[in-house]
Amino acid sequence: MHELALAQSIIEVVETRAEECGVRQVRAVHLRVGEASGVLVEALQAAFTMLASLSPVLAEARLAIEVTPHRAWCEPCASSFAVEDFIARCPACGTWSTRILSGTELQILDMEVGADNEQGGQEQENNG
Amino acid sequence: MPRVTIARNILAANEEVAAEVRGRLAAAGVRCINLMSGPGAGKTTLLERSVARLRGRLAIGVIEGDIETSLDAERIEAAGAQVVQINTRGACHLEAHMVRDALEALDLQRLDLLFIENIGNLVCPAAWDLGEDLRVVVVCTTEGDEKPAKYPQIFAAAQVLVINKLDLLPYVDYDPERVRTQALAVNPSLQIFSLSCRSGEGLETWCGWLWHVGRAPERSSLPASEGPVIQGDGAAS
Numbered sequence: 001m002h003e004l005a006l007a008q009s010i011i012e013v014v015e016t017r018a019e020e021c022g023v024r025q026v027r028a029v030h031l032r033v034g035e036a037s038g039v040l041v042e043a044l045q046a047a048f049t050m051l052a053s054l055s056p057v058l059a060e061a062r063l064a065i066e067v068t069p070h071r072a073w074c075e076p077c078a079s080s081f082a083v084e085d086f087i088a089r090c091p092a093c094g095t096w097s098t099r100i101l102s103g104t105e106l107q108i109l110d111m112e113v114g115a116d117n118e119q120g121g122q123e124q125e126n127n128g
Numbered sequence: 129m130p131r132v133t134i135a136r137n138i139l140a141a142n143e144e145v146a147a148e149v150r151g152r153l154a155a156a157g158v159r160c161i162n163l164m165s166g167p168g169a170g171k172t173t174l175l176e177r178s179v180a181r182l183r184g185r186l187a188i189g190v191i192e193g194d195i196e197t198s199l200d201a202e203r204i205e206a207a208g209a210q211v212v213q214i215n216t217r218g219a220c221h222l223e224a225h226m227v228r229d230a231l232e233a234l235d236l237q238r239l240d241l242l243f244i245e246n247i248g249n250l251v252c253p254a255a256w257d258l259g260e261d262l263r264v265v266v267v268c269t270t271e272g273d274e275k276p277a278k279y280p281q282i283f284a285a286a287q288v289l290v291i292n293k294l295d296l297l298p299y300v301d302y303d304p305e306r307v308r309t310q311a312l313a314v315n316p317s318l319q320i321f322s323l324s325c326r327s328g329e330g331l332e333t334w335c336g337w338l339w340h341v342g343r344a345p346e347r348s349s350l351p352a353s354e355g356p357v358i359q360g361d362g363a364a365s
């Protein structure tokens with residue numbers, strides 16, 4: 001889909017966070033991306049590599065992507081199941097009233113930073 | 129190696145702006161529909177017909193993000209809507225900040241219903257919240273009847289599906305029932321309208337629904353239910 005726009009957004013978030021924490025060199029950025037989020041992981045990697053090379057803090061950074069499976073929860077069966085082709089119907093009892101558990105995430109989890117950074121130390125959770 | 133927590137949705141910046149847009153529209157009592165489709169399914173034509181039919185009954189605004197020619201906007205304006213154009217310069221989807229900027233050119237106090245015509249693309253627009261209340265996807269009988277199976281994300285994220293160009297059914301190999309079945313499989317609460325902008329078939333029902341959307345006093349009383357609950361999308365787990 002719009003991997004370039006996503007990569008741009010990731011870089012902006014990471015640059016802001018790096019500045020807040022006095023980080024000069026980001027080594028890696030960890031993402032959690034759902035398999036049903038529509039993101040092409042290779043395209044996102046390529047877009048990130050291209051844009052990161054233009055950013056002083058991110059020039060050396062690698063993107064580590066954890067892909068989560070598309071899964072849903074069936075309340076009557078009290079069990080979870082794999083969602084195939086976006087069809088969140090319980091394969092055991094056939095109900096449609098299920099709840100998506102994972103697979104749609106587009107999250108920036110954290111970043112690895114160089115040891116030489118004058119890190120503020122406090123990793124405050126000021127955004128969610 | 130030291131780690132620094134970020135715990136932020138990649139699209140959070142867009143979602144913050146979308147929330148701002150949603151707040152401004154709610155404060156002005158304006159309902160907003162994000163209209164999405166593949167290229168040429170009939171979004172502009174549907175807007176033109178809907179605005180003309182609801183003229184005098186519902187004050188409609190349109191943010192045009194999918195301009196082929198400026199004639200499109202002129203046609204909708206002539207039908208009786210306030211229209212703002214967004215120059216998207218080859219973008220593949222609209223983002224919330226474009227809508228926020230476009231709101232400046234609209235007199236919200238005088239509107240009941242605001243449409244955003246998204247860029248003709250069934251992939252990218254699905255991920256970007258624009259601050260709308262409802263998402264409507266338009267498909268048509270000339271584009272192949274496997275669209276919901278091929279692009280499930282956008283159908284899963286919508287509340288309403290419009291199947292347009294029913295007048296062409298005799299000439300094409302298109303099974304509307306197949307589309308309905310596929311679409312309901314990815315989104316069981318999807319509300320579906322079948323119509324033809326050309327013949328007018330189905331437009332009365334569609335416009336009746338729009339009228340309810342535009343006049344609904346509470347957001348919770350909007351006539352379409354929410355899509356499936358998505359968990360694990362927002363906060364870090």
Ligand SMILES: Nc1nc2c(ncn2[C@@H]2O[C@H](COP(=O)(O)OP(=O)(O)O)[C@@H](O)[C@H]2O)c(=O)[nH]1
Nearest residue numbers: 167168169170171172173174292293324325326
């Ligand atoms: N036969 C037929 N053609 C239609 C209908 N609705 C739209 N069209 C035509 O389909 C083409 C694309 O329509 P348009 O509204 O520009 O699609 P958009 O790209 O989604 O905005 C135009 O030539 C319209 O006249 C319909 O119900 N029947």
Ligand SMILES: [Mg+2]
Nearest residue numbers: 171172194195
């Ligand atoms: Mg159009």
Ligand SMILES: [Zn+2]
Nearest residue numbers: 074077090093
């Ligand atoms: Zn079950």
